[in-house]
Amino acid sequence: MNSPVTDRVNDHVNDHVALRVEGLSKSLGTRRIVDDVSFTLSRGELITLVGPSGCGKSTLLRMIAGLEPNDAGRVFVDDHDITSTPPERRHIGVVFQEGSLFGHLRVDQNIAFGLKHLSRSDRTSRVEAMLELVQLSGVARRFPHQLSGGEQQRVALARALAPEPRLMLLDEPFASLDEVLRDDLRQQVAEVLRSTHTPSILVTHDRHEALTLGDRVAVMRDGRLQQVDTPEVVYDRPSNRFVAGFVGVASFVPVADGSLAVVRPHHVTLTAGGDDRVVSCEFAGATRRYTVRRTDGSTVVADGPTAGGLSMGDACTATVVTDRLHCVAVDD
Amino acid sequence: MTVTLPSIATRRSLPGWATFVALTALVASPVIVVVSSIVDPTESMWSELWATRLPGMIRDTITLALTVVGGSLVLGTGLAWLVTAYDFPARRVITWLLVTPLAVPGYVAGFVWLDTLSGPLGARGVRSIWLCAAALVVTLYPYVFLFARASFKAQGADARDAARTLGVGPTRAFFRVALPMARPALAAGSALVLMEVLTDIGTVRLFNVSTVADGVMRVWFGTGDRGAAAELACLLVVSAATLIALERGLRRGARFSTRPSERPSSPIVLRRGTRFGIVGLCVAVIAVAVAVPIVRLTDWALDARRSGNAQTVAGGVWHHTSSSLTLVIATCVVCVGGGITIALLARRRGSLGRLLSRLASLGYAMPGPVVAVGALITLAAFDRIGLVPNGVVLVGSFAGLVFALSTRFMAVAFQGIDAGLDRVAPSAVASARTLGARASRVAWSVELPAARTSVVAATALLTVDLMKELPITLLLRPFGFDSLSVWVWQATSESLWEQAAVPSLVMVAVGMLAVGALLAALDRGAEVAS
Numbered sequence: 001m002n003s004p005v006t007d008r009v010n011d012h013v014n015d016h017v018a019l020r021v022e023g024l025s026k027s028l029g030t031r032r033i034v035d036d037v038s039f040t041l042s043r044g045e046l047i048t049l050v051g052p053s054g055c056g057k058s059t060l061l062r063m064i065a066g067l068e069p070n071d072a073g074r075v076f077v078d079d080h081d082i083t084s085t086p087p088e089r090r091h092i093g094v095v096f097q098e099g100s101l102f103g104h105l106r107v108d109q110n111i112a113f114g115l116k117h118l119s120r121s122d123r124t125s126r127v128e129a130m131l132e133l134v135q136l137s138g139v140a141r142r143f144p145h146q147l148s149g150g151e152q153q154r155v156a157l158a159r160a161l162a163p164e165p166r167l168m169l170l171d172e173p174f175a176s177l178d179e180v181l182r183d184d185l186r187q188q189v190a191e192v193l194r195s196t197h198t199p200s201i202l203v204t205h206d207r208h209e210a211l212t213l214g215d216r217v218a219v220m221r222d223g224r225l226q227q228v229d230t231p232e233v234v235y236d237r238p239s240n241r242f243v244a245g246f247v248g249v250a251s252f253v254p255v256a257d258g259s260l261a262v263v264r265p266h267h268v269t270l271t272a273g274g275d276d277r278v279v280s281c282e283f284a285g286a287t288r289r290y291t292v293r294r295t296d297g298s299t300v301v302a303d304g305p306t307a308g309g310l311s312m313g314d315a316c317t318a319t320v321v322t323d324r325l326h327c328v329a330v331d332d
Numbered sequence: 333m334t335v336t337l338p339s340i341a342t343r344r345s346l347p348g349w350a351t352f353v354a355l356t357a358l359v360a361s362p363v364i365v366v367v368s369s370i371v372d373p374t375e376s377m378w379s380e381l382w383a384t385r386l387p388g389m390i391r392d393t394i395t396l397a398l399t400v401v402g403g404s405l406v407l408g409t410g411l412a413w414l415v416t417a418y419d420f421p422a423r424r425v426i427t428w429l430l431v432t433p434l435a436v437p438g439y440v441a442g443f444v445w446l447d448t449l450s451g452p453l454g455a456r457g458v459r460s461i462w463l464c465a466a467a468l469v470v471t472l473y474p475y476v477f478l479f480a481r482a483s484f485k486a487q488g489a490d491a492r493d494a495a496r497t498l499g500v501g502p503t504r505a506f507f508r509v510a511l512p513m514a515r516p517a518l519a520a521g522s523a524l525v526l527m528e529v530l531t532d533i534g535t536v537r538l539f540n541v542s543t544v545a546d547g548v549m550r551v552w553f554g555t556g557d558r559g560a561a562a563e564l565a566c567l568l569v570v571s572a573a574t575l576i577a578l579e580r581g582l583r584r585g586a587r588f589s590t591r592p593s594e595r596p597s598s599p600i601v602l603r604r605g606t607r608f609g610i611v612g613l614c615v616a617v618i619a620v621a622v623a624v625p626i627v628r629l630t631d632w633a634l635d636a637r638r639s640g641n642a643q644t645v646a647g648g649v650w651h652h653t654s655s656s657l658t659l660v661i662a663t664c665v666v667c668v669g670g671g672i673t674i675a676l677l678a679r680r681r682g683s684l685g686r687l688l689s690r691l692a693s694l695g696y697a698m699p700g701p702v703v704a705v706g707a708l709i710t711l712a713a714f715d716r717i718g719l720v721p722n723g724v725v726l727v728g729s730f731a732g733l734v735f736a737l738s739t740r741f742m743a744v745a746f747q748g749i750d751a752g753l754d755r756v757a758p759s760a761v762a763s764a765r766t767l768g769a770r771a772s773r774v775a776w777s778v779e780l781p782a783a784r785t786s787v788v789a790a791t792a793l794l795t796v797d798l799m800k801e802l803p804i805t806l807l808l809r810p811f812g813f814d815s816l817s818v819w820v821w822q823a824t825s826e827s828l829w830e831q832a833a834v835p836s837l838v839m840v841a842v843g844m845l846a847v848g849a850l851l852a853a854l855d856r857g858a859e860v861a862s
Contacts, residue, residue, distance in 0.1 A: 067493050087496040094497040100490040104512040113508075114498030156494075163499060 048214030274317030362706025408476025435843025439534030671745025707736030752786025
């Protein structure tokens with residue numbers, strides 16, 4: 001499958017481009033981990049890079065940071081070719097998944113780690129400013145292991161931002177945190193990144209995180225970028241069947257020209273009585289989610305009210321207006 | 333609402349407690365005896381020693397300890413960094429070979445060097461404290477090497493990668509991140525080296541360095557005054573304890589082991605020249621520490637065969653080797669058995685259990701002569717109260733010797749096995765309990781199998797340590813019982829290098845096998861953990 005990647009925002013305006021990646025590839029043995037990836041990141045933009053685990057997104061990030069050598073392709077930051085620059089001279093901040101704080105240094109010493117070029121007083125004030133930015137002024141003199149997981153990741157963010165990097169790469173920074181903490185923290189992190197106008201790429205395997213945080217969403221699979229676009233476009237007009245299914249709940253209904261219509265739950269109207277059957281239903285708070293087997297053999301997912309709804313095995317009619325829906329190719 | 337789950341309830345059975353306390357008391361008794369001897373000092377001995385040899389002994393001990401620990405730190409850490417961070421030809425083999433100096437006792441490397449330098453090379457003034465320190469460094473650095481290597485491997489790539497994205501080059505990342513994070517491991521390795529230096533009597537005697545340990549031996553054999561020897565031994569205990577406490581204190585609140593990273597650090601591939609430089613450096617260390625001794629020892633052994641006394645040598649070798657192996661096996665059985673028992677009992681008994689298990693580990697922080705003195709006093713007390721019926725005397729018996737060795741070396745088994753048990757998920761133990769297994773069955777079928785590689789590693793390390801052990805065996809062996817190490821000691825104290833060659837070779841060979849088993853078990857254990 002070789003669908004062209006759509007890169008709709010600012011592609012041609014070089015002044016606004018913070019990062020340009022051209023044909024980046026990496027193989028391990030015969031397996032292509034990252035396969036001919038190209039995209040641009042604009043100034044102040046936040047791209048979320050999403051895909052199933054093992055799709056190569058972390059490797060792509062590490063190649064941009066210079067931590068992993070690439071086989072082919074080039075990386076430009078602010079229009080400078082940095083493909084062969086070692087990581088310590090790239091000025092790219094990285095927040096890792098967890099445990100990358102220096103356990104032998106206090107929080108303030110961790111944040112000051114990348115500030116050796118500053119004078120002592122500048123360093124102190126910068127550390128203070130960063131701590132304030134991530135709302136952790138009280139813990140400056142603690143050691144990392146005395147902080148909660150969420151606090152540790154905020155320190156890691158502050159440490160990476162302190163040297164004012166040209167761009168930030170965040171490799172699943174919330175993966176090890178529990179759900180409630182994660183929701184709070186990701187809003188906070190997005191705010192910090194936007195307030196400092198730092199162009200950023202955030203890797204995640206969580207589609208919800210990808211859609212809510214990113215100015216644009218990049219979907220990756222088997223080493224290849226499938227689509228790079230705004231969350232709305234990726235959700236409503238996915239470039240292929242994989243993207244459609246990955247970024248949200250989707251059913252696929254064959255249409256006349258031989259392609260598949262992407263049916264989201266809100267495209268389906270469900271009424272009691274008829275020849276279709278409810279094959280499963282699950283409680284989802286305000287609504288109930290139904291899976292319906294239709295007479296033509298296709299299956300669609302629909303939402304219905306919780307009260308007085310249908311139950312499993314009930315006869316029903318699922319109506320889908322397919323003619324205005326977005327279609328994707330069958331193969332893939 | 334959060335609920336704190338209590339640790340799995342175990343009936344605090346009386347037999348369990350009794351076994352635990354008795355075992356701990358038994359293992360800790362020699363140390364307690366020695367330390368309590370300081371309450372009533374023999375003033376005449378102290379005033380005489382102070383006026384004559386004590387200041388020199390303290391000075392030599394401190395000089396030797398600092399030099400050897402410093403040298404081992406540099407050599408062990410540096411080599412460990414080279415073999416973990418860089419990729420070069422034959423890296424695995426070289427890693428194994430770099431641990432093999434552990435199999436060569438310092439006193440064996442020492443007499444080979446002495447003869448090689450003064451004989452074929454014609455060097456003068458070789459019996460110096462510096463050469464003594466060098467012989468100890470090249471035979472003891474593997475302790476630091478092993479700990480440092482494990483630590484560097486466990487650190488993974490994330491922290492070092494983070495350092496690099498913060499503008500720090502690979503070399504500075506080593507000094508600013510990898511090295512400080514390895515500090516507890518380096519401290520543990522150095523503590524072992526320190527203990528070995530404070531224990532050493534064979535190497536220092538070769539080079540005419542009079543340390544406190546040497547003084548204890550001289551007081552013992554010269555005056556036969558055990559009390560005085562015990563008091564002098566106390567000096568060693570105090571200095572060892574002070575150094576270890578000092579390091580702990582300097583660490584303050586910092587915790588070094590962050591969660592092991594998922595991504596192992598991938599070794600850096602180097603340019604051709606640098607690669608051969610590293611290989612050359614490793615080969616040089618191995619040559620000096622292992623190859624030269626083996627070549628010269630073999631040479632002497634062949635000489636002895638040619639000169640016609642092959643028969644006597646062969647008979648002696650069998651006799652001494654079987655003595656040594658019997659002693660090693662018996663002590664290993666006691667230490668591993670005791671170590672497993674203490675580790676299992678301690679982890680079901682909360683903070684008091686931890687305290688008691690630490691008490692039982694005290695022996696390993698004591699130099700050999702100290703343990704020997706304490707064990708002898710303890711055994712004599714047992715004999716006085718008639719602990720073993722039918723008039724069996726423990727002092728000077730094989731059982732007494734095994735007891736003394738076990739009080740010092742049980743901690744090796746305990747700590748290794750305890751670390752292995754740490755890898756058993758609490759949920760696995762809980763699952764076994766809910767499936768109806770009693771605590772004893774959990775121990776036997778869930779906990780111990782998980783700690784299997786640790787048991788192998790502990791046994792291998794014990795074998796290496798016990799093969800070359802000298803002071804305890806020398807002081808407490810039964811009449812007529814000669815191990816390989818005692819044979820070497822006796823031959824070298826009369827400068828009869830040729831006679832020491834064969835037993836030395838056997839010791840090195842057994843040690844090499846054990847080192848191989850140790851490294852294999854450690855690597856397998858690390859794999860299981862990750």
